Amino acid sequence: AGDIAAGKAKSAVCAACHGADGIAVIPGYPNLKGQNEQYIISSIKAYKDKQRNGGLAVVMQAQAAMLSDSDIANLAAYYSSLK
Amino acid sequence: AGDIAAGKAKSAVCAACHGADGIAVIPGYPNLKGQNEQYIISSIKAYKDKQRNGGLAVVMQAQAAMLSDSDIANLAAYYSSLK
Numbered sequence: 001a002g003d004i005a006a007g008k009a010k011s012a013v014c015a016a017c018h019g020a021d022g023i024a025v026i027p028g029y030p031n032l033k034g035q036n037e038q039y040i041i042s043s044i045k046a047y048k049d050k051q052r053n054g055g056l057a058v059v060m061q062a063q064a065a066m067l068s069d070s071d072i073a074n075l076a077a078y079y080s081s082l083k
Numbered sequence: 084a085g086d087i088a089a090g091k092a093k094s095a096v097c098a099a100c101h102g103a104d105g106i107a108v109i110p111g112y113p114n115l116k117g118q119n120e121q122y123i124i125s126s127i128k129a130y131k132d133k134q135r136n137g138g139l140a141v142v143m144q145a146q147a148a149m150l151s152d153s154d155i156a157n158l159a160a161y162y163s164s165l166k
Contacts, residue, residue: 024122027119039111052134052135053134054132055129
């Protein structure tokens with residue numbers, strides 16, 4: 001399982017769109033607060049693998065390309081832990 | 084904007100995976116409770132247009148194919164309204 005503290009540290013970039021508390025700053029982006037850990041992992045990997053396309057998916061493809069499997073697991077642990 | 088009551092009525096099928104209260108029944112599926120309305124709309128449309136692929140996306144592609152634009156707007160209004 002991911003490391004919540006490492007995920008929090010890594011989340012600074014994510015916060016620009018998804019909010020410091022996991023509540024998105026604009027309604028076109030998803031809230032991540034309390035989202036299921038496993039779903040967050042599979043979603044980020046789907047962007048990284050370019051299985052998610054269209055609309056703003058290109059933004060997340062670019063972000064996900066910079067994340068290792070370990071980064072992804074840590075971010076998922078962090079966002080799913082937010083209440 | 085969508086009709087919350089109509090969305091709730093339409094959500095019976097969604098509840099099988101996403102939960103009656105918008106909290107997913109298994110961790111591989113996303114919670115929808117309180118998710119941003121606009122994001123829900125763009126996500127369902129991305130599945131309908133087969134812009135989201137891989138993993139379990141085929142499940143949502145099939146479900147989304149049965150939804151009209153009006154159904155999608157109503158479902159988004161309903162799930163985003165859940166607190």
